[in-house]
Amino acid sequence: MDTLHRGEVEVRNLTRTFGSGGQEIRALDDVSFTIPAGKFVSVVGPSGCGKSSLLMMLVGLSEATSGTLEVAGAPVTGPDPDRIGVVFQEANLFPWLTAGKNVEFPLMLKGVGKAERADKANAALDLVGLQGFAARYPHELSGGMKQRVSIARGIVQDPDVLMMDEPFAALDEQTRMVMGDELLNIWERTKKTVMFVTHSLTEAIYLSDHVIVMSARPGRIVDRIDVDLPRPRTFEMTSTPEFTRLRNRIWEQIRVA
Numbered sequence: 001m002d003t004l005h006r007g008e009v010e011v012r013n014l015t016r017t018f019g020s021g022g023q024e025i026r027a028l029d030d031v032s033f034t035i036p037a038g039k040f041v042s043v044v045g046p047s048g049c050g051k052s053s054l055l056m057m058l059v060g061l062s063e064a065t066s067g068t069l070e071v072a073g074a075p076v077t078g079p080d081p082d083r084i085g086v087v088f089q090e091a092n093l094f095p096w097l098t099a100g101k102n103v104e105f106p107l108m109l110k111g112v113g114k115a116e117r118a119d120k121a122n123a124a125l126d127l128v129g130l131q132g133f134a135a136r137y138p139h140e141l142s143g144g145m146k147q148r149v150s151i152a153r154g155i156v157q158d159p160d161v162l163m164m165d166e167p168f169a170a171l172d173e174q175t176r177m178v179m180g181d182e183l184l185n186i187w188e189r190t191k192k193t194v195m196f197v198t199h200s201l202t203e204a205i206y207l208s209d210h211v212i213v214m215s216a217r218p219g220r221i222v223d224r225i226d227v228d229l230p231r232p233r234t235f236e237m238t239s240t241p242e243f244t245r246l247r248n249r250i251w252e253q254i255r256v257a
């Protein structure tokens with residue numbers, strides 16, 4: 001396949017079942033989609049539809065029951081932060097390490113030398129707007145800042161793809177909106193492919209090129225929406241007829257799902 005035209009994320013006929021025998025729970029059923037390289041795609045759906053399960057398989061932390069997953073041109077066989085960065089809802093920082101050392105941590109595991117580690121961590125912290133904060137400990141940072149550190153840690157190895165599982169869900173509304181704009185800035189500067197799981201329809205539309213809509217369990221894809229709003233996105237766009245039309249379309253799908 002032509003590398004230039006290959007989807008950065010390819011999911012084919014993915015099924016995920018938990019448990020066994022009479023206790024089986026089918027979380028995902030025959031899910032297929034492609035995220036082209038460099039695109040920002042959100043996944044929305046009712047609670048329990050399998051969004052997190054999907055992301056856990058795509059980052060190599062959980063195995064598919066059947067189907068195939070390819071990211072950045074290769075099958076996913078386990079965690080691979082050089083290829084796939086991940087950011088979760090909780091920042092999950094080590095409280096006893098500074099922001100800089102938290103970002104360096106995955107590089108330390110790889111045996112990267114001290115100077116290179118510090119350079120890369122500082123560059124990642126700059127990218128998320130935390131220049132000068134490397135020496136701070138997590139308890140000295142706000143919720144938004146902690147999540148920025150977590151994003152810096154997710155991209156410190158410069159992966160092609162960034163997977164995000166409700167990264168701003170624990171933040172207050174104002175911080176959440178600022179973080180959305182920050183994330184778009186980072187995305188535009190780094191050209192990474194982003195898959196973003198969220199409960200917020202507004203956030204999904206505001207950030208994305210495409211929105212994948214999933215049904216209630218067992219999760220299936222019921223719609224894929226192209227968001228043709230111009231970039232850069234602005235707060236004013238969220239009250240335009242086009243934005244409302246897209247939000248209504250997703251809501252109709254989720255309501256009946």
Ligand SMILES: Nc1ncnc2c1ncn2[C@@H]1O[C@H](COP(=O)(O)OP(=O)(O)OP(=O)(O)O)[C@@H](O)[C@H]1O
Nearest residue numbers: 018019025027046047048049050051052053054217
């Ligand atoms: N380890 C597990 N063992 C058993 N069932 C599981 C496990 N993980 C997930 N499930 C079930 O699979 C379904 C999908 O869960 P998942 O967390 O992926 O959904 P979700 O869409 O991310 O939910 P939410 O939006 O509430 O975060 C749920 O019904 C959940 O209870």
